[in-house]
Amino acid sequence: SQTIHQWPATLVQPVGSPLSLECTVEGTSNPNLYWYRQAAGRGLQLLFYSVGIGQISSEVPQNLSASRPQDRQFILSSKKLLLSDSGFYLCAWSGQSHYEQYFGPGTRLTVT
Amino acid sequence: GDSVTQMEGPVTLSEEAFLTINCTYTATGYPSLFWYVQYPGEGLQLLLKATKADDKGSNKGFEATYRKETTSFHLEKGSVQVSDSAVYFCALNAGGTSYGKLTFGQGTILTVHP
Numbered sequence: 001s002q003t004i005h006q007w008p009a010t011l012v013q014p015v016g017s018p019l020s021l022e023c024t025v026e027g028t029s030n031p032n033l034y035w036y037r038q039a040a041g042r043g044l045q046l047l048f049y050s051v052g053i054g055q056i057s058s059e060v061p062q063n064l065s066a067s068r069p070q071d072r073q074f075i076l077s078s079k080k081l082l083l084s085d086s087g088f089y090l091c092a093w094s095g096q097s098h099y100e101q102y103f104g105p106g107t108r109l110t111v112t
Numbered sequence: 113g114d115s116v117t118q119m120e121g122p123v124t125l126s127e128e129a130f131l132t133i134n135c136t137y138t139a140t141g142y143p144s145l146f147w148y149v150q151y152p153g154e155g156l157q158l159l160l161k162a163t164k165a166d167d168k169g170s171n172k173g174f175e176a177t178y179r180k181e182t183t184s185f186h187l188e189k190g191s192v193q194v195s196d197s198a199v200y201f202c203a204l205n206a207g208g209t210s211y212g213k214l215t216f217g218q219g220t221i222l223t224v225h226p
Contacts, residue, residue: 006155032212042199043218044156090155094212099144099163099205101214103155 002027006091006104013111019078021107023091031093033074035066038088050074086111114139118202118217125192125224133187133220135202143204145178145185150199192224
C-alpha cells in the first residue's frame, strides 16, 4: 500500500532563516505531487504541483520554492522566512489516472 | 473558474443526531467530487468520492450523492458520534488538463457533544 511521509512534524524558525520541508511517497511510482498551505485550520491554498522529476508548477508567486529531485521526493524551501510563512504545510500525491489526492500528516511551521 | 461553496458552520450536534453539510460547486465539464475529513492536528483523509452524475459515495456511515441538476454534493450521516468531530472539506477535480488539481471549499467545523 502507499504511504506518504512528511518531516519535520513541527518547526519553529526565526524570521530570515532558511527552510526545507521534505515529503516522500512510498508504494507508487511517477505520482503527481502537491504542496498546500493551510492557515488557521481552514482553507487550503495550493502552492506547487509536480507531474515529474524536475517539473514544478507554481500556483502562487511568493517567498517559497519547490523541487523534485527524485520521483517520490518533493521538497519545499525558502531562503529567508517571513512571518506570513507560518502555517500548516501539507504534501499530497495522486496517481496519473486517478484524481483523488492522498495527504501526508503535515508540518506545523511557526516563524517567530 | 471552478469553485466550491460549503456551509460555513460551525455545526454543533448532539450524539446520534442527523448530519447534513451542504456543498455546491461551479465547474466546466464533468468534475469528480470528493469529501475529505481533517481531525485536529492531522492531514486530510479522503472520506468518499463520486465521479459521475447520480453516483453515491459512501464510507463509515457517511453518504453524498452527485447531483448534476443542482450542482450539489451534500454530505449526510444518519447518526453522528463524538468521534466524528472534525473539519469537513468538499472538493472537486475538473479533469482535463488540470493535472489532478483539487479545488476545495473553505471547510465546515463539526462538533458532536455526548
